[in-house]
Amino acid sequence: MKFTDLGLAPEILKAVQDAGYTEPTPIQAQAIPIVLAGHDMMGGAQTGTGKTAGFTLPLLHKLARHANTSSSPARHPVRALILTPTRELAMQVEESVKTYSKYLGLRSVCIYGGVDMRAQIAELKEGREIVVATPGRLLDHVEQKTVSFNFVEFLVLDEADRMLDMGFIPDIKRILKLLPTTRQSLLFSATFSEEIKKLADAMLKSPQLIEVARRNQVSETITHRVHPVASDRKRYLLKQMLDDPAMTQVLVFVGTKFGTSRLATWLEREGINATAIHGDKSQQDRTKALEAFKSGAARVLVATDVAARGLDIDDLPHVINYELPRVAEDYVHRIGRTGRAGKKGEATSLVAPEEKPRLTEIEKLTKFKIEQVIVPGFEPGSAAPPEERERGERTGRGHKHEPRTGRGPKTPIDHLPEPAAHLPKLPRVPKQPMIAADGFDFSKPYAPQEGSIEANPASEEKSAPAERHAERHPRRPLRPVAALLGGIGKK
Helix, strand or coil, X not given: CCHHHCCCCHHHHHHHHHCCCCCCCHHHHHHHHHHHCCCCEEEECCCCCCHHHHHHHHHHHHHHHHCCCCCCHHXXXXXXXXXXXXXXXXXXXXXXXXXXXXXXCCCEEEECCCCCHHHHXXXXXXXXXXXXXXXXXXXXXXXXXXXXXXXXXXXXXXXXXXXXXCCCHHHHHHHHHHCCCCCEEEEEECCCCHHHHHHHHHHCCCCEEEECCCCCCCCCCEEEEEEECCHHHHHHHHHHHHCCCCCCCEEEECCCHHHHHHHHHHHHHCCCCEEEEXXXXXXXXXXXXXXXXXXXXXXXXXXXXXXXXXXXXXCCCEEEECCCCCCHHHHHHHHCCCCHHHCCEEEEEEECHHHHHHHHHHHHHHCCCCCXXXXXXXXXXXXXCHHHHHHHHHHCCCCCCCXXXXXXXXXXXXXXXXXXXXXXXXXXXXXCCCECXXXXXXXXXXXXXXXXXXXXXXXXXXXXHHHHHHHHCCCXXXXXXXXXXXXXXXX
């Protein structure tokens, strides 16, 4: 089957051809005819199966009748609403909409949090037929009355399982109440839990069910490989891999935000163009990093699992797990960034000995054994070469340093040298009296001398006022205080 056999508008087919596609993926071949026929649909598909085009292409076909070149906002009301769980996925979907609608007179806008709303409000005021949004920010616009759903004809809920995990279901239900009851709705999810089924019942009417992949199934076009390596030598192995000219575009996953930034910085110091993306970066910085990676300005993108969902990069050939995920299912999402739409990809994992239990869980989940390849010179337990140790010393890593006290290194007591037995004992020198020039002997106990304040009776006059004060205010005798334990009792 080819796209020309699906009955899509010529303008859309031309855009698809420009993108380099001729044959639909299995989910596209199933979903497009159902959507064109006007049915609600519940689609089960993993990431990387081409589901975005599976709903984008037929929606554009059905919206083509509303296309116009008028500058009046009234001629461009919101007619299609596409909800996604993350900013990255929203941007990817909206980019797909723009790609396939470039020969149509349809407008789109992407709405997500983390950025100023004013630019989004300005676009909505101009009129947009297609709105791609995250639930939270969309409700912000609803509260400010900057968006209207009166003319919505299509609703798409993408990655509903992810919506559930992120706690967006209450927001989704609020949005559903604001939409016209007469509409066509599509729901896509990798899994169909009871919560997702309840949401589908409230959202869909007599839906058609399609499913092209079972849960946690990985693409057959991906080659999996594991490199056992000590944890403190991972970055050197990674650099050796990245020195290969064939590693043109590489997505590297790290477990923590701090580790992500640190690894990207280290790669930059080693002469490798790298950038980082994680949850602590602003939306502007994340967008900038993604654009740099897509354009080739950055050859390596170091990311946390925030990028495991919704990151759609054409022809991404390599994904490297610098650290294995703690949850086995995240492995499927990570490597799903490569081998998309039938294209080949490589998924390589650097596994330290302490990560072997995680590898076992991943193999149980995916139901296949991952090939382990030991890289010469990086065998687990092998010593680092001198150049690595020198670099570790320069960077302050790889060595434990004793605290510097300024008194030199401490010698353990049991290693102190014994006194030499052959040396004669020196005679004791009698202590010499310490007599000052004025004749005062510092070696004797102190006694007041004549003429001193202590010995001068006149000093008593200075203390007279204090004594008189004591006479006027005699000190009360101290009352007996009970001991801490037991008390003193009464007599």
